[in-house]
Amino acid sequence: QGRARLISDGTYSSSSLTQSSATRCRTGRTIYRHGKRWYIVGASDTLWSIARRTYGSGLLWTRIYNANRGRLADPDIVKPCQRLRLPR
DSSP: OOOOEEOTTSOEEOTTSOHHHHTTSOOSEEEEETTEEEEEOOTTOOHHHHHHHHHSOGGGHHHHHHHTTTTOSOTTOOOTTOEEEOOO
């Protein structure tokens, strides 16, 4: 069985996975890696909803966007299973 692989834009490559197992990544959660805080995007997440959940105010969505400019071409588009940096 294949494993998903993180690619440079913060999404996961699932070429060796079936569609159903690729969509089962553990989304909508905060993780810590190498001393940094990350968020795994869920199916219905927006930068606003992530900011509201993690910082207490949706107005702080720009904090997430600015920390992830290299991963996000458009702040209105985030993909399920995408990993976003959450600055403190």
